[in-house]
Each structure stands twice: as C-alpha cells, then as structure tokens.
Amino acid sequence: MKTHHAQHIKLTPFAVAVAFTFSVIASMLLITGKANAVALEEVMVRFDNITVNTATTGTVCASTPSSVTETEVHVTFPTGYSLGAAGTFTVSTTNLSWPSGAAAWPGINTATAVNSQEVTFPSTTLTPDTLYCFNWTNSAAVTTQGSASSTNTGSVETYIAGPTLQDSTEFVTQTVNDGTIDVTATVPQAFSFALSANTDPLGSLSTGSVTESPTPRTVTINTNAQFGWMVWAREDATAGLASTSASYALDSTAGVADTLSPGTEGYITGVSDSQGGGTGTITVAAAFDYDGADDGAGLDNTLRTLASSDGTADTAVLTIRNQAAISGITPAATDYSDTITFTGAGIF
Amino acid sequence: MKGLFKRGGLVLGVAVALIGVVGTITYAQNVTRSEGFALQVSPATLVDTVKPGQKKTLDLRIENQSINRETLQIQLREFNVDKKTGEIDMLDTEPVGVGEWVTFSDPVFTLDSGEAMKQEISVDLPQETGFAYSFAVVISRTSESVAERGTTLSGSVAVFALINVDRPGATRSFEITDVSVPGVLEYLPADIDITFYNSGNTFVQPAGNVFIQRGSDDNVPIATIPVNDKKGYLFPDTPRTMTASWNEGFPVYKSVTDADGQQRQELVWDWSKISDFRIGHYVAKVVAVYDDGERDIPVVREVSFWVIPWRIILFVMAVVVVLGIGFTTIWRNTHGVVKRKLKKNTKS
Numbered sequence: 001m002k003t004h005h006a007q008h009i010k011l012t013p014f015a016v017a018v019a020f021t022f023s024v025i026a027s028m029l030l031i032t033g034k035a036n037a038v039a040l041e042e043v044m045v046r047f048d049n050i051t052v053n054t055a056t057t058g059t060v061c062a063s064t065p066s067s068v069t070e071t072e073v074h075v076t077f078p079t080g081y082s083l084g085a086a087g088t089f090t091v092s093t094t095n096l097s098w099p100s101g102a103a104a105w106p107g108i109n110t111a112t113a114v115n116s117q118e119v120t121f122p123s124t125t126l127t128p129d130t131l132y133c134f135n136w137t138n139s140a141a142v143t144t145q146g147s148a149s150s151t152n153t154g155s156v157e158t159y160i161a162g163p164t165l166q167d168s169t170e171f172v173t174q175t176v177n178d179g180t181i182d183v184t185a186t187v188p189q190a191f192s193f194a195l196s197a198n199t200d201p202l203g204s205l206s207t208g209s210v211t212e213s214p215t216p217r218t219v220t221i222n223t224n225a226q227f228g229w230m231v232w233a234r235e236d237a238t239a240g241l242a243s244t245s246a247s248y249a250l251d252s253t254a255g256v257a258d259t260l261s262p263g264t265e266g267y268i269t270g271v272s273d274s275q276g277g278g279t280g281t282i283t284v285a286a287a288f289d290y291d292g293a294d295d296g297a298g299l300d301n302t303l304r305t306l307a308s309s310d311g312t313a314d315t316a317v318l319t320i321r322n323q324a325a326i327s328g329i330t331p332a333a334t335d336y337s338d339t340i341t342f343t344g345a346g347i348f
Numbered sequence: 349m350k351g352l353f354k355r356g357g358l359v360l361g362v363a364v365a366l367i368g369v370v371g372t373i374t375y376a377q378n379v380t381r382s383e384g385f386a387l388q389v390s391p392a393t394l395v396d397t398v399k400p401g402q403k404k405t406l407d408l409r410i411e412n413q414s415i416n417r418e419t420l421q422i423q424l425r426e427f428n429v430d431k432k433t434g435e436i437d438m439l440d441t442e443p444v445g446v447g448e449w450v451t452f453s454d455p456v457f458t459l460d461s462g463e464a465m466k467q468e469i470s471v472d473l474p475q476e477t478g479f480a481y482s483f484a485v486v487i488s489r490t491s492e493s494v495a496e497r498g499t500t501l502s503g504s505v506a507v508f509a510l511i512n513v514d515r516p517g518a519t520r521s522f523e524i525t526d527v528s529v530p531g532v533l534e535y536l537p538a539d540i541d542i543t544f545y546n547s548g549n550t551f552v553q554p555a556g557n558v559f560i561q562r563g564s565d566d567n568v569p570i571a572t573i574p575v576n577d578k579k580g581y582l583f584p585d586t587p588r589t590m591t592a593s594w595n596e597g598f599p600v601y602k603s604v605t606d607a608d609g610q611q612r613q614e615l616v617w618d619w620s621k622i623s624d625f626r627i628g629h630y631v632a633k634v635v636a637v638y639d640d641g642e643r644d645i646p647v648v649r650e651v652s653f654w655v656i657p658w659r660i661i662l663f664v665m666a667v668v669v670v671l672g673i674g675f676t677t678i679w680r681n682t683h684g685v686v687k688r689k690l691k692k693n694t695k696s
Contacts, residue, residue, distance in 0.1 A: 048643035050635075097642060150559040150633040150648070151567040172565075174635045174646050176557045178574045189393065192413060193505045194386035201498035217384070217501055225392040226578035232438045241499070274609025281603070281611050303438040311578075317609070322499050338499045343438060343486065345506035346392030348581050 040169040041065050042131055043156045044099065045075065052175045053146050055139035061102055062156050063131040064167050072112075072159040073105070073123045078152035078173065080145030086111040088141040089119055091134045098133045105134040111141075117154070126158065148177040191223040191346035193231075200322050202241075205336075210260040210294040210325045221309075221316040225346030228280045228309035231318060233269065235299045236339040241267045241324055246333035250324055252298030257287040259295040260325040269340065270296030270321040271306050280311030282318075290321055299340060306342070385503030386413035387420075387487060394469070394485075394509040395551070395581070403472040408507060410467055410487060412459035418489060419458045422467060424450060425484040425506065429583050438506060443483040449473050450483070450509075456490060471511060479518045479549040480584055481511040510581060512550045519548040520640050522582055524649040526589075527634050532654045535615065536597030540632045540651070542575060543589045546582035553581050556637040556646065558592045564631050564650060571596050575636045594632070597655075598624040626655040 042063040049056040060075055077083060089111030093104030107124030114120075126132055136142065145152065152175060157168040196218045205211045221229050240251025250267040252258045260266045270290025273282040284290075284307045287297035307318050322340070388411040398404045412418050426443040427436055453468035469485065488504035512518070526543040538560075546552050554576045559569035573592050582588050595602075599617045606612060633650040 046643070050637060050644045050646055097640075147568075148557050148559070148572045149567050149569060150557075150561070150635050151565045153567065174648065176555065176635055176637055176646075177572060178555050178557055178576070190388055190390035191392040191505065191507075192386070192388035192411075193503060194413060195384040195501055195503035197384045198492070198501050198503075199495045199498060200501055201495065203498075213499075219503075222388075223392060227580050230436060230438075234440065275605060275611065276609060277605060279603075301440075303440060305435065305437075308435075320501075335496055337495055337497055339492065339494055339502060340499060341488075341502040341504060343504045343506050345436075345438070345484065345508060347436065348393040348395070348508055348510060 038065060038167055040156060040158065040167045041129065043169040043171050044133075045154060045156065045171045045173060047142070047144065047173055050144060050173065050175055052144055052148055052177055055143045057135065057137055057139050058142065059096060059098065059133055059135045060105075060156060061099060061131055061133035062158070062169070063129060064126050064158055065128055066158075066167055067128050068160050068166055069125050070123045070158045070166060071161050072163050073108070073121045074118050074155075074157040074159060075121070076118045076155045076157070077142060078145065078154045079117060080147070080152070081117065081154075082143040082145075083114050083117065083119065084138070084141045086114045086119070088138050089114070089121070089136050090138045090141075091121065092137045093134050095133075096135055099131060102131045102133045105132040108134040123158065144175050148175050150174050189223065189225045189346060191225055191229065191344070192221070193344035194220045195342060196220070200320075202322065202324055202336075205324055205326045205330075207263045207326055207328055207330075209262050210323055212294070212323045213321050216319045216321045219318040219320065219342055219344065221313045221318075221344060223346050224312050225348075226279075226312065227347040228311050229313060229316070229344060229346050230308040231306045231342060231344045232303040233299055233306045233340055233342050234301050234303045236341075237301050238338075239300055240298070241336045241338045243331065243333035243336045245335050246331035248331045248333070250326065250330065250336065254298045254300035254302070255287050255304050257289075257295065257297050259293060260323055261294075262325060263327055264325055265327050265330055266298075267322075267324045267338070268296035268298050269306075270294075270323060272319045272321070273307060274317050274319075275309075275313060276315035276317075278309075278312040278314045278316065280309035280313050280316065282307055282309045282313075282316055284318070290319075294323055294325075296321065296323060303343060308347075383415055384501070385418070385489065387411065387503075387505045388413050389487065389505055389507050392507065394507060396471070396510075397512040397514050398471050398473055399514045400473045400475045400477050403470060406469040406471060406509070408467040408469055408485070409464055410459070411464035412461060415461050417458065417460050419456065419491075420487055421456050421490045422452050422454070422485055422487050425486045427482065427484050427506075427508065429482075429586055431586050434586075434588055436508075438484065443481075446481065446483050452485075469509070473513060477513050477515065479513050479515070480551050481513070482509065482551075482583070484508050510551045518550050518641075520550055520552050520638055521548040521645070522546050522552050522554060522636070522638055522647065524634060524636055524647050525587060527632065527649045527651045529632055529651055529653045532656055534655075534657055534659065536600045536626055536655065537593045537595035538630070538632070538653060538655070540592045540594065540634070541589050542592060542634055542636065542649075543587055544582050544636070545587045546584050549584050551581045551583065552638050553579060554590070554636045554638060556635045558594070559633045559635065560594050561631050561633060562629065564633065566631075569633075570630070575634060592632075592634075596621075596624050597626045598622050600624075625657075627657060629654055 044061040047058045155170045158166045240249035242249035252266045271288045272290045390409045426439040484506045492502045556575040560571040561569045598621045601613045
C-alpha cells in the first residue's frame with residue numbers, strides 16, 4: 001500500500017510533464033495549421049438589391065495583408081441564398097461606386113465552381129494592403145434568402161496553390177421585406193373636407209355675456225392618407241370682427257390663447273375635436289383648444305394651424321366656436337362681420 | 349317557352365331595378381352631402397419624377413360633395429416644412445417660378461352636387477432646373493357670398509405636390525441620426541422613433557425593416573416590422589422622425605375610440621396571443637434602405653430596451669407567497685395532527 005502511494009507520487013510529475021509536452025505540441029500544430037489563415041484587412045460584399053427572394057448582382061472587395069501568390073478567391077454566400085451554376089457568375093471590373101481607392105481584382109474571371117454556398121473565382125497575386133474589387137454581373141447567379149434578417153453571414157477567402165487557405169474574413173449583410181420604391185407613382189389616397197355651413201351668425205352681442213356660435217359649425221375630414229391631415233385657418237385682410245360703418249373691429253391677438261370675459265372686448269375661435277374611427281390621433285393647436293370656458297385664440301390673415309392628425313380619419317370632426325365679447329364703449333353697428341377661410345390637406 | 353322568357357325578362361328587369369335602387373341607397377349612405385363647402389380630392393398627395401424638357405401630366409380627381417353647385421378655382425400655393433418640428437406651414441402666396449412650368453387643364457370649373465372631374469396638371473420643366481420641387485394646389489370657390497353680419501366661413505382643399513427631377517447630379521441618400529425607444533416598458537407596443545436626415549437633393553422614401561431580437565447579431569429576429577409603413581417622404585436637407593411600432597405582445601395597449609369620439613389607450617388581454625408574452629431585454633435593429641439609383645443602400649442602427657411587466661411579476665410573486673403560506677399552514681396542521689395521533693397511540 002505504501003509502495004503504491006509512493007509510485008503514484010513519483011508518476012504525477014511525469015504525467016504532468018507529458019501532458020504539458022503534448023499540449024505544447026498540439027498548440028503548435030494548431031497554430032501551424034492556421035498560421036497563414038489570417039484575416040483579410042478589409043472585406044465588403046455588397047448586394048445591389050437586398051429585398052427578400054430577389055435576384056441580384058453585387059460587388060466583392062477585399063484587401064490582404066499577405067505577400068503570397070494567390071490563385072483563387074472563394075466567396076461563401078449566407079445560408080439560404082440561392083446560387084446559380086458557376087457559369088452564371090460572370091464578372092466585371094468596372095468601378096460601380098466602389099470604395100475610394102479600390103482597384104480592379106487581378107486575374108478575376110467567371111467562377112469555376114459552386115459548392116453549396118461557396119463560389120470559387122480565379123485570381124492572381126494580390127498586392128498586400130491594396131483594396132481590390134470585382135462585380136458579379138448576372139443576377140441569375142444570386143437570389144437573396146426568403147426571410148428578412150439583419151445578420152446574414154458569409155465569408156471571403158483567398159487561396160494559394162494547393163489550393164491552401166491563405167486569408168479569410170466574414171462579412172454580414174441584410175435582407176428586408178419592405179424594399180425600396182422609386183418615387184414615380186401617385187399614391188391612390190383620397191382626402192375629403194366638408195364645412196357644415198358657410199355662415200356663423202353671432203346675433204346681437206351684449207356686455208353681459210360672451211356670445212358664442214349658436215350652432216357651432218364643423219369641419220369633417222375623411223381620409224386614408226397614412227400620415228394624417230392638417231387644417232389651417234386665416235381671416236380676410238381686415239382683422240377681427242369688423243364694422244365698416246363704425247370703422248371699428250373686435251379682435252384678439254392671433255395665435256395666442258385667450259379666455260373672453262363679459263364686458264371686455266375680444267373675438268376668438270375655439271376648436272374641439274372628435275373622431276369616429278381611423279388610426280390618427282387629433283391634436284388641436286394649444287392656443288385654439290376649446291375646453292368649454294369661452295376660450296380659443298384670435299386669427300389674422302396668415303394661415304395658422306388649427307389641428308392636425310397623424311393617421312387616417314373616419315369622420316374626424318373639428319367643431320368651430322367663434323366667440324365675441326364687447327365692452328360698454330364698443331361702437332354700436334349692425335354690420336360687424338368677418339370671413340374665415342379653412343384649408344384642409346392630407347399629409348405626405 | 350316564349351312566355352317563360354317574357355317572365356324571365358320581367359324578373360331580370362325587376363332584379364336589375366332593385367340592384368340599382370339598393371346601389372343608389374348604399375352610395376347615398378356612404379356620401380353625406382354637406383350644406384356648406386365639401387370636396388373630395390384623390391390622390392391626397394401628388395408625387396412624381398420628371399425629366400427636364402419632358403412634359404408630364406398629373407391627374408387630380410375632384411368631387412363636389414356638397415348639396416350646392418360650385419364654381420371652383422385651382423391655384424398654386426407655397427408651403428414650407430419646418431426643419432425642426434416637421435410641421436407644414438401653408439402660405440397664401442404663389443411659389444416663385446413654378447407657375448411658369450405648371451399649368452391646369454381647367455383653372456376655373458363648375459361642378460354640380462355629386463359631380464366629379466379630372467383636373468390635368470401639366471408639368472413641363474425647363475432644361476435648367478433644380479432637383480426637387482414642392483408646392484400645393486389649392487381648390488376653393490371663385491367667390492364667396494359674404495354675410496352682412498356675423499362670420500362668413502369659407503373652405504378650401506390643398507393637395508401637396510412633390511416633384512423629383514431626374515437629371516444628372518440628382519442624389520438620393522439619407523442618414524439615420526437617431527433611434528430611440530423608451531428604455532423600460534411594462535407592455536407593448538414599443539414605439540421605435542427613427543429620425544432620418546435627407547442628405548441628398550431629392551425626395552426620398554425610406555424602406556426596410558426594424559428587426560426585434562434578443563441580441564445584436566441574431567440572424568432570426570423575433571419580429572420584423574416595416575420602417576416606413578405609411579410610405580412617407582423625406583424632404584431634402586430636412587430631418588423627419590418616423591415611428592415603427594412593435595405591437596405583437598400579450599397583453600398589449602391598443603388605441604380605442606370611446607363613445608365621445610375621444611381616443612384612449614386600453615390594455616387588451618387577447619388570450620389567443622399568450623405566446624406573445626414579452627419580458628426581458630430586446631434589441632431593435634433598424635435596417636433602412638434607399639435606392640441611390642444604382643443599388644440598395646442599407647443604413648443600419650440599433651437601440652436596446654427592456655420589457656418588464658412588473659405588475660404581472662408582482663402578481664405572480666404574490667400568488668407564490670400565498671400558495672407557499674397556504675401549503676406551509678396545511679403541512680404544519682396535517683403534520684401536527686399526525687404527530688398528536690402518533691403520540692396518543694404510543695401512550696395507549
């Protein structure tokens with residue numbers, strides 16, 4: 001028993017030494033095996049169309065740090081991309097918005113093999129630290145994958161005679177469901193705007209109360225414009241509720257929130273809103289927001305935003321309340337009048 | 349046989365008449381004619397690309413939806429997009445120079461109640477032009493009968509026109525200057541605000557997707573949502589924020605319209621979507637794309653956020669605690685009874 005224990009103690013340093021030696025040798029072998037497979041300095045694989053399930057041309061660029069005699073370049077496209085036969089990978093070295101300073105890839109030609117996702121192109125010696133590019137020019141060669149993803153990984157590798165892997169680097173590309181659209185077509189959207197009536201008689205004004213539209217008029221919007229709508233308002237050139245005969249006008253500061261009081265002159269427009277349906281949320285401009293307390297803001301002859309919405313509208317209604325108050329010294333007349341123009345539009 | 353045909357013809361005639369009546373009623377229900385000013389225009393926005401020296405016609409359908417016969421005019425107007433807020437300022441002035449190359453087929457026209465017409469807007473750009481033009485066409489009454497007393501209300505409808513010029517030097521490009529989302533959410537939706545800056549000189553429509561995933565480099569996203577589902581445009585040299593909403597959650601806040609026509613957020617528990625329960629850390633990776641005229645250019649940016657349904661977590665914890673206390677109490681009681689019985693049996 002004692003002897004066995006002694007042997008065990010003696011064997012342990014030996015075992016440790018053997019294990020260390022093996023690990024060193026294994027590491028060296030591993031390092032040797034990958035000694036030349038360093039990363040390419042710069043790699044770009046650019047797809048001309050990144051919409052899913054779309055045939056596309058593209059560009060490959062790379063720069064190597066190694067001073068060797070390259071014979072091939074292999075491009076491994078992301079899993080899920082469909083590749084044509086080797087003969088479909090025709091190439092060009094026309095500078096199609098390549099990165100600045102890029103040169104034509106020497107010896108590049110039509111692919112010689114396609115194995116799974118890996119495409120082999122011929123190449124000749126690359127000068128270290130020089131960015132080389134080529135384009136594959138036939139969209140039948142590559143079709144993007146069927147699902148949208150932000151991270152589709154592939155690689156570019158250079159080979160020397162053997163062929164033996166020389167340098168390698170991964171690239172990442174994307175696919176999207178909602179591809180680009182040219183600005184060439186009108187959008188078939190409709191916008192309808194209805195003003196309920198063209199007059200808003202305020203009747204006789206008195207010092208004892210604020211007079212408000214007896215039947216508030218409405219602006220009704222219906223639209224499928226996805227970004228919503230806006231409504232602006234302005235007065236005619238004569239500011240306020242004006243009397244020609246008295247040469248006088250009741251007015252409040254334009255675009256500034258105001259609350260009228262009986263006996264104090266003022267003339268404002270208040271707006272409240274409601275909506276039957278649609279994706280939009282209506283926002284009444286703060287100054288014009290009517291909360292039932294003789295409030296709103298004055299207008300002038302500049303178009304001012306009354307309300308807006310950020311989505312579609314099914315019977316979006318703006319209720320317009322014009323309100324006026326007079327004082328004891330407001331000149332009497334029967335021709336106090338005003339014209340307010342409302343303009344509506346769908347937003348792009 | 350002849351009689352059969354006669355009877356058949358009669359039945360067919362009645363059926364056609366009925367369909368006509370029903371159709372008319374349906375149409376009448378869809379369009380509520382206003383006593384005031386009411387127009388529908390389509391499209392809501394005119395968008396096209398034109399070449400210098402090439403005449404192009406844009407069609408605008410205008411329908412009179414009021415009960416009145418209307419004599420209308422169509423005019424060019426200027427508008428500005430605020431570079432900070434994105435708000436549209438309508439101006440009551442004609443855009444400088446645009447009137448020289450934009451003309452209308454019918455500058456003044458009359459529409460009976462319910463009648464529609466096609467206004468042809470001719471765009472005939474001179475050789476020397478810019479790269480993008482924006483203006484509004486405004487349709488209004490030629491004259492308004494002004495009330496002698498009170499307020500006269502006048503309506504008008506604006507249609508925005510965005511014209512890209514296809515000529516050498518026209519560039520399409522944008523940058524993403526910001527992507528933001530609230531850092532911590534209790535429930536979805538997660539509204540991802542993407543701020544674009546149009547660094548080109550033409551109108552651009554961003555495309556692409558927002559990928560919701562656990563990690564930045566995941567190649568299978570949890571959800572894929574459009575970057576610009578509303579198909580909005582970016583103005584040259586102008587920022588614009590668009591929102592992509594991730595709303596596939598359980599429970600999820602949804603916008604509902606109450607009886608008063610006011611919108612509010614309501615938490616919806618759709619048990620068929622219990623698999624969409626969200627908790628933990630997420631990455632929203634934006635892959636926005638534009639076509640620079642030759643290829644898709646992806647612009648990638650990401651932001652991370654947390655979904656912590658803290659009320660559900662507290663509820664589950666409370667249930668666990670209550671159950672734990674309950675089980676402990678039952679165990680103690682049962683254990684005590686058994687112990688007492690055992691003691692009793694031992695004594696006897």
